[in-house]
Structure formats: structure tokens, C-alpha cells
Amino acid sequence: MKLLADTAPLRDTDYRRLWTTGIVTVIGAQLSVVAVPQQIFQITGSSGYVGLAGVFGLVPLIVFGLWGGALADVMDRRKLLLITSAGTGLTSVAFWAQAAAGLNNVWIVLVLFAIQQAFFAVNQPTRSAIFPRLLPNELLPAANSLNMTVTQFGAIAGPVLAGSLIPLTGLPTLYLLDSIALLATLWAVWRLPSVPPTGAPRRAGPRVVIEGFAYLATQRILLASFAVDIIAMVFGMPRALFPQIARDSFGDPAEGGVALGLLFAAISAGAVAGGVFSGWLSQVRRQGLAVVVCIALWGLAMVGFGIAVGATGHGPAVRLGLWIALACLAFGGAVDMFSAALRTTMLQQVATDEMRGRLQGVFVVVVAGGPRIGDVSHGFAAAALGTTVAAAGGGVLVVIGVVIAAAAFPAFVRYRVARAPAEVPMP
Numbered sequence: 001m002k003l004l005a006d007t008a009p010l011r012d013t014d015y016r017r018l019w020t021t022g023i024v025t026v027i028g029a030q031l032s033v034v035a036v037p038q039q040i041f042q043i044t045g046s047s048g049y050v051g052l053a054g055v056f057g058l059v060p061l062i063v064f065g066l067w068g069g070a071l072a073d074v075m076d077r078r079k080l081l082l083i084t085s086a087g088t089g090l091t092s093v094a095f096w097a098q099a100a101a102g103l104n105n106v107w108i109v110l111v112l113f114a115i116q117q118a119f120f121a122v123n124q125p126t127r128s129a130i131f132p133r134l135l136p137n138e139l140l141p142a143a144n145s146l147n148m149t150v151t152q153f154g155a156i157a158g159p160v161l162a163g164s165l166i167p168l169t170g171l172p173t174l175y176l177l178d179s180i181a182l183l184a185t186l187w188a189v190w191r192l193p194s195v196p197p198t199g200a201p202r203r204a205g206p207r208v209v210i211e212g213f214a215y216l217a218t219q220r221i222l223l224a225s226f227a228v229d230i231i232a233m234v235f236g237m238p239r240a241l242f243p244q245i246a247r248d249s250f251g252d253p254a255e256g257g258v259a260l261g262l263l264f265a266a267i268s269a270g271a272v273a274g275g276v277f278s279g280w281l282s283q284v285r286r287q288g289l290a291v292v293v294c295i296a297l298w299g300l301a302m303v304g305f306g307i308a309v310g311a312t313g314h315g316p317a318v319r320l321g322l323w324i325a326l327a328c329l330a331f332g333g334a335v336d337m338f339s340a341a342l343r344t345t346m347l348q349q350v351a352t353d354e355m356r357g358r359l360q361g362v363f364v365v366v367v368a369g370g371p372r373i374g375d376v377s378h379g380f381a382a383a384a385l386g387t388t389v390a391a392a393g394g395g396v397l398v399v400i401g402v403v404i405a406a407a408a409f410p411a412f413v414r415y416r417v418a419r420a421p422a423e424v425p426m427p
Contacts (some may be wrong), residue, residue: 021185287345309325
């Protein structure tokens with residue numbers, strides 16, 4: 001069984017181009033991931049408002065994620081990627097303009113965030129639905145691991161860079177760099193071949209969306225994969241607490257600093273480490289069981305994170321608590337990467353191409369929407385009970401929830417795939 005990441009998908013020119021330019025783009029995107037909650041916290045001083053961003057992100061994710069999945073099934077996916085990538089870039093420019101003008105209006109920030117999430121919600125199912133048209137099925141687990149590795153690498157470099165740049169250049173520069181970085185993805189998408197829809201011509205209306213849900217209702221394996229991810233992210237994603245934890249527990253200044261960047265980067269650091277050693281994922285047959293185990297481990301990691309946050313004191317104890325908290329987040333990031341790669345592969349292999357865009361739309365709603373509900377729940381839980389209880393208690397609920405889900409969907413736990421054929425040595 002391989003241990004290091006399988007790089008075979010990079011032999012495909014189109015995939016390689018998307019993957020390499022994605023390194024630049026995801027670093028830029030992660031600058032905004034830090035900048036938005038930090039700007040909201042600067043304006044309001046409240047984790048509750050930071051959590052409210054989850055609501056403003058969730059609504060467009062649901063609406064445009066489902067509609068975007070339908071669009072990906074009825075129009076050229078390359079064209080749709082070009083439109084949504086350009087829209088995301090223009091939104092980043094608008095973020096820069098409001099921050100540079102010093103408007104300090106939390107509602108402007110929240111509305112721009114909602115618009116940006118609408119473009120993201122259409123872009124992501126389209127992008128995911130393209131890969132099975134570029135690569136054979138046996139390379140999809142490796143391709144998904146590589147995609148997530150580069151995404152999470154950007155999620156390390158971006159927050160660390162953001163934490164360093166905020167005190168030096170301020171928030172506007174972060175937004176501007178994000179908009180410039182998106183040009184790399186636009187170039188890569190422009191070079192893609194046309195990816196027209198399969199099947200009879202259709203319009204992306206409500207009927208097409210409903211057809212996707214009707215198909216999903218017959219796929220209990222996919223339903224279960226969505227359910228366990230919702231449990232993990234709603235109860236176990238504490239990112240809305242990071243600005244408050246960085247200031248109150250680890251001594252960051254109110255405007256943000258190194259601890260804030262490290263907290264945002266830690267989960268992604270673990271995911272990158274997991275991606276580097278993800279070669280074994282292509283050989284996993286009991287994919288459903290592996291997902292359940294990974295999510296339970298994610299919950300335990302968040303319990304450890306919450307305890308580490310609550311155990312901080314003064315001086316060396318603060319530094320020790322920070323490193324323990326970061327280690328827990330990193331471990332959680334590694335097991336979450338394994339879970340996400342397996343769940344993405346299950347969807348891409350189980351769904352037909354005619355339905356793949358719509359199911360990827362549901363997947364985006366679940367994967368991106370779950371953490372935003374988690375932002376709301378953690379933000380208000382921290383306001384009422386404190387950050388320690390919000391983080392550690394959420395981890396406990398993840399473990400309980402995934403055990404219940406495994407009992408409710410035994411077919412998911414028993415799900416097996418045929419072992420991939422042995423690789424033929426190159427002459």
C-alpha cells in the first residue's frame with residue numbers, strides 16, 4: 001500500500017494546469033477568509049456578529065449551490081467556471097474598496113460576503129463535476145487528495161501571511177491580493193477544453209433541481225455521507241471563535257496578530273500533512289467505515305482544542321496552551337482531509353454524469369454550509385457559555401452524533417468499493 005500521495009493525475013495537462021494555478025488562487029482566497037471575520041470583529045467587537053456572517057453566507061450557498069449544480073448539468077462547465085471566477089474576483093475588488101475607504105459598516109461587509117458566497121456556490125459544484133470528465137475513475141481518489149492538499153496548503157500560507165500583513169499593511173491589502181490571485185485560475189480555466197452537458201438539452205429551472213433531489217433520495221450512501229459531514233461541521237468547527245480566542249486566551253492585540261493566523265492555519269496544516277501521506281486512500285475499500293472513524297477522531301480533536309483553550313494561564317502556560325491547541329486543530333485537519341477525499345470520491349463514482357452537477361451542488365451546500373451554521377452556533381454559544389465550552393462541547397456532540405448516524409445508516413458503514421487494479425510498471 002502506498003503511503004505518499006499519488007501524483008498520477010498530474011500527468012493530465014488540463015488537470016495539472018488547474019492544480020498548479022490553484023496554489024496561487026487559494027492563498028489569495030484565504031487572505032479574505034481571515035480578513036472578513038477580522039474586519040467584522042474590529043467593527044463590532046463581538047463574536048456574535050462574526051457568527052452572523054455564517055447566516056449571510058449560508059443563504060446564498062443553499063440557493064445558488066442548488067441552482068449552480070443544475071446549471072453545471074445543462075450548460076458548458078468551462079463557460080460557467082469563467083463567469084463565476086470573474087464574479088468572485090470583482091467581489092474581492094469591492095471588498096478592497098470598502099475597506100480602503102474606511103466605511104466601517106458591518107452590513108456592507110456582510111452583504112458583500114453573501115454575494116461572494118453566491119459566486120462560490122455556483123463555481124464549486126461546476127469545478128468538481130469537471131474532474132470526472134478529465135480523469136478516469138481510478139484516479140479520482142488521488143485527484144481529490146491532491147486538490148484538497150493544495151487547497152489546504154493555501155489555507156496555511158494565507159492565514160499566516162494575513163496575520164503578518166494585517167499589522168503592517170491593514171485589511172485592504174489582503175482583499176486586493178485576493179482579487180489579483182484569482183487571475184491565475186481564470187487563465188487555467190480559459191485553457192480548458194469545452195465541457196458540454198450530456199443528455200438532452202434542458203433549462204436549469206426548479207424542475208431540474210427537484211430531479212436532483214429525487215435522485216439523491218434513492219442514494220442512501222450519499223445521504224449518509226452528507227449527514228455525517230453536517231454533524232462534523234455544525235457541531236465541531238470552531239473557527240468563529242478564533243478572533244476572540246486569539247485575543248483573550250493567547251494574547252493577540254485586538255486588531256489581530258500571529259496567534260490569529262496560526263489558529264486559522266492549523267487545521268489546514270494538518271490537512272496538508274494528511275494529503276502528503278494520502279497514498280493509502282486509493283486502496284481503501286471500506287470507505288464508509290473510514291469516514292465514520294475519521295469524523296469521530298475530528299470530534300475528539302475539537303474536545304482537546306477546547307480544553308487547551310480553557311487551560312491557558314500566563315507566560316509559558318499561554319505558549320504551551322497555544323501549541324497544544326494548534327496540535328489538536330492540525331490532527332483534526334488531517335482526519336478531515338481523509339474524510340473529505342473519500343466522500344468526494346464516493347459522490348463522483350456513485351452519481352451519473354447527468355446528475356453529477358446537481359449532487360455536487362448539494363455537496364457544496366453541505367460542505368460549505370455546515371461550517372457556516374457552525375459559525376452561528378459557536379458564536380452564540382461562546383457569547384453565552386465561553387469559548388472553552390463552545391469548542392469542547394461541540395466536539396463531544398460530534399462523537400455522539402456520528403455514532404447515531406452510523407447506527408441509522410448501516411449500509412454506509414458496510415459500503416465497499418472494488419479494489420483498484422494494480423499499476424502496470426512503465427517500460
